[in-house]
Amino acid sequence: MAFAISDELLSIFVPILVYWIYSGIYMAFGTSLDKYKLHSEEDEKHKNLASRGQGTGEKENAESSSAPSQPTSLIVIARQLAIAMLVLDTWTYFTHRLLHQNKFLYRHVHSRHHRMVVSYAFGAQYTHPLEALLIDTFGGGLALIISGMSPRTSIFFFSIIFIKIVDDHCGFSLPGNPIHIFCKNNAVYHDVHHQIYGAKYNFSQFFFVIWDKILGTYMPSSLEKRIEGGFQVRPAKEFKDE
Secondary structure, rough: OOOOOOHHOOOOOOHHHHHHHHHHHHHHHHHHHHHHHHOEEEEEHOOOOOOHOOOOOOOOOOOOOOOOOOOHHHHHHHHHHHHHHHHHHHHHHHHHHHHHHHHHHHHHHHHHHOOOOOOOOHHHHOOHHHHHHHHHHHHHHHHHHHOOOOOOHHHHHHHHHHHHHHHOOOOOOOOOHHHHHOOOOOOHHHHHOOOOOHOOOOOOOOOOOOHHHHOOOOOOEEEEEEEOOOOOOOOHHOOOOO
């Protein structure tokens, strides 16, 4: 007798599995990727207030739907994904910015994530439970409802989300990485936000940098090679004195 697993159940567990597999790949390569690192080992030891052992927090996941699974055209799926991306990016930008601008929320909620000045792959989900609820659960649920995607499509969408957040926190700038080639919102972009000089900039998460550019919180940067290997992220000249 065949054992069937519903799309609803898969939509909850597959993205989590993707998150740990993808972040595990980065960790497995270890020192072999040192020449592509955005920070040195010393930076990680002295700047981070949260160790790698503390970065394994669980993520509350509420991406589910009771809508029946049925065939959907590629055009419809593409439209649903585009809507979900825009909704999620909009929600996360303004929520993320609020978590920085409200002193109480930053001190008691969001500052936990910023203990990682030098980020690493599985540390992407090192957040306060309330932040996970506000950004991940509410944002993901809103994107799911407004886009109208099916549970099967949501498996793909949230798997991409998990891959993206791992990549944004991986601490590497790898040549040929399609996320870095086609997306300005990448590991280098988010690394700027984790530095002291960039804490008021680059609030956008996941896919686009639209809201940062519209509302004046976009900080461009460049990569410079370190003598000892790897890269150094530098803010644009006009931001260096701020």
